[in-house]
Amino acid sequence: MSGEIILNLDSPEYQDEFHSSEESHEQNGLWQQDANEMLVDLLNKMGEEAKRYKNVHVGNEIYPEKFSSYHHAIFISGARGTGKTVFLHNAKAVWKRHAKKSKKSPNLHFIDVIDPTLLNINDRFSEVIIATVYASVDKALKRPDIKQGRKDDFYHSLKNLSGALGKSSEFDEFRGIDRIQKYRSGIHIERYFHQFLIASVELLDCDALVLPIDDVDMKIDHAFGVLDDIRCLLSCPLILPLVSGDDGLYRHITTMRFEESLAKNKNASNFVEGKAVAERLSAAYLTKVFPNHDRLPLVPISQLLSKLKIKYKNSADEPTKDITYNEYEKGIKTTFYSLCNGQERSTDWPQPESAREITQFTRLLTPTMLERYDENKDRLWRGFSVWAEEKQDGVALTNADSFLMINSMQSSDELDLKKVIAFNPLMQKGRYRWAMKNYYSQQMQCIGDLNAKNKNEEILNAVFSDVNNNIARSLPPLEFIMDQMYVRKDIAESDSYSDKALIAIYTHHDYYSRQQNRRYNIFFSRAFEVLFWSILAVTDNLSVVCDKKELFQVQFKKMLLRTPFYSIFSLNPTKIIDEQGDDGGDEKEESSIPIEYSHEMDSIIEDIYQWININKIPSLKGRNLIPLISVVFNKTFTQLKVLRENMVKDKDSFKDEHLSDLAKRFEYIFINALASFVREGIVIKTNVATGARSSSVRSYAKLTQTDRTLSKNISDILTPPTNSDDEIVTMIKEDYAILLKVMWGHPIFKLTEKHAYPIGNNRASNKDENPEIINEIEEMSFYELRDYYYTHSGNITIKTWDVAQWAEGNPVEATRIYERMKSEKYMRSKLKERGQIAWMFTGLSNGLGYE
DSSP, rough: OOOOOOTTTTSTTTTTOOSSOOOOOOOOSSOOHHHHHHHHHHHHHHHHHHHHHHHHTSOOOGGGOOOOOOOOOOOEEEESSSSSHHHHHHHHHHHHHHHOOOSOOOOOEEEEOGGGGGGGTOOOOOOHHHHHHHOOOOHHHHHSSSSSHHHHHHHHHHHHHHHHOOOHHHHGGGGHHHHHHHHHHTTHHHHHHHHHHHHHHHHHOOOOOEEEEEOGGGGGGGGHHHHHHHHHHTTTTTTEEEEEOOHHHHHHHHHHHHHHHSSSTTSSSHHHHHHHHHHHHHHHHHHSSSOGGGGGOOOOOTTTTGGGEEEOOSSSTTTOOOEEHHHHHHHHHHHTTOOOOGGGGGGOOOOOHHHHHHHHHHSOOOOOHHHHHHHHHHHHHHHHHHHHHHHHHHHHHHHHHHHHHHHHHOTOOOOOOOSSGOOOOOHTTOOOOTTOBBBHHHHHHHHTTTTTOHHHHHHHHHSSSSTTBBBBSSOOBOOOOOTTTTEEEEHHTTTHHHHHHHHHHEEEOOOOOOOOOOEEEEOSHHHHHHHHHHHHHTTOOOHHHOOOOHEEEHHHHHHHOOOOBBBBBHHHHHOBBTTSSOOOOOOOOOOOOOOOHHHHOOOOOOOHHHHHHHHGGGTTTOOOOOOHHHHHHHHHHHHHHHHHHHHHHHHGGGOOOHHHHHHHHHHHHHHHHHHHHHHHHHHSSSOOOOSSSSSSSSSSSHHHHHOOOOHHHHHHEEEEOOSTTSSSSSSSOOOOHHHHHHHHHGGGGOOOOSSOOOOOOOOOOOOTOHHHHHHHHOOOOOOHHHHHHHHHHOOOOOOOOHHHHHHHHHHHHHHHHHEEEEHHHHHTTTSSSSHHHHHHHHHHHHHHHOO
């Protein structure tokens, strides 16, 4: 087994000879060490055969019947960048080191590497081979100690060989006996080449010549000719070809060549048979040129990384340090994917796929730069951006570019998430020619799932006029206009509820419409944007804004007044919407800026500013949290799409849904997503709060009775609140635990302790009803519920008809009692039995129209 592999970043980039024949030289710079040993064995075997062949023929006339030829090219195979070229360049040093240890080894003379890709258009490879051998012998020809007879033999063999070479076109000028003699000369080329090689090894005083040939498969237009010259010319035992290339590409080249003769006409009746024959011939041809037992496959780089050690110096006057590649990779993930735990591919990065790429990547982002992150932050992220684009990794690229954009923000720049490319499909659309994510078709599928066509389709089609406008990374479903996801205008603007901040953050009604009674459409992306900039601020990565309170207030005020950044409205803000279904017109009615919420906005912004100053996490300063926030964004809005689907399919569970309940669901979904990507250990991936009944989400304690996903994902990290007044406590002192606790305490999660603003067509509570009494219903036993009914109805018995009549006139209270009886375990077990519980429940169901 091979040992560790050294990548020395202090060695010159042009140096590709990692292996030295000197004993004192570091020997583990060559990656393919197992292949290295196989090469020595093959050269030793073939060298011994060449030695015997030479002893028989040197000094003797070679007759055709005495020829010994066999195909013995050593094929070094591997995909692009696996180190084939470096392997060839190190073959000589590898053999010399072996020869020093084994004195009986055959004497092999290594010719310089031939690269067919560097040939001129009209160069014939056979002539290049002969010229290369001649160049190796040339020095020996000039030595005075070499007998003139040997030199004469060499020149004579060279003359015969050169005369035998010729293109078929050259024969056209000959006629009769001259033409026959020319062909006869060509037939003898193998004999002449043998004589030429024998004369060469005698002059060089060696047993065989080793001829490395690199990248034959890259000379696409002449690759088959090169292969055929190897087949025809290099079968003499005295020359040992080392040929590198990609087996798959060779196979393609030879198959195409045979298809030119056997499957040229696609309309021919034997076209399919011809292609099959061409493939068989191709396989047989390559097996002949590169015998299976002489093939030397290079190990995939991924299998070598565990053995790789990187050596480097922080500066010229400091001692050399080293780091394993696994440690280096951890540094990459820590630097470019801060706090991410790897769940759902959150730390997948554009990894190098070859020795060449690993060398380039480690020189681009050196261990020294990772160690001194603060000094090299900008350079690191620009380098990572360059690498991500080269690897066509849209996630890494947009994360890097987003960080660089935010990191260079000036105080005059807006805090606008639509300007951050990682979160904006319009900025990505058509920007990268290699982008593969079909955003349009994904969103059209979501529109169909939500039964929300018409208006949404029209807006989407107006923006993505070309359905092939792909984007660079996966993004979640947009927030679409849909039934039930709105608050009626009269409810939103009434004085029944004092929690106007809910309306300001979670709804949008300042859009183009012909109707004066525009709905307050419910969207969550404004709340997410507040959380996005808040995370950067609380980790001290937004000082350009946070250092000036007045500027902070202005920026966040603009944020709350803007269209929610990931809503369908944000794609095309000028599109006119008709809530009744008619869509058109050219003019917008007078803008309706919600100045009535100005005080609430100012209040929540002040709370956020104070929250930031109290909860600063300085240990995360300078860290790029965009990779983390982007995966939280995807998970959050994917689950919000599931929530919307459930609201369409299971209306019964949401018949009492309020805007405050949706805000609670968003809170649980966001915190669960954040916990999922930062916690260590097992993560529960089930959706949270997307299907629970409205009454179940109004407190964390109630949620955990039926949905334990969030509680399990924060276990061992936080002590959750048992009620709204409890403080969340961290159980560990890790940065991610502190961040999770701080974010759960964000002011937008503290907007209300009561359910407010019924959504869609849900009936609003009467102004005269006492919300505190209604909330108490949700904690009552049956006997307390019965007493409540007696008191408020004036009845003294439970009769189904009477209960139904009361429920019809008091729908809000009746709904609370109905939900309580259906969710409480004991009462639910008695619903199908005779008795007061069943009678009362049946009456409530009839009065509310549920059954």
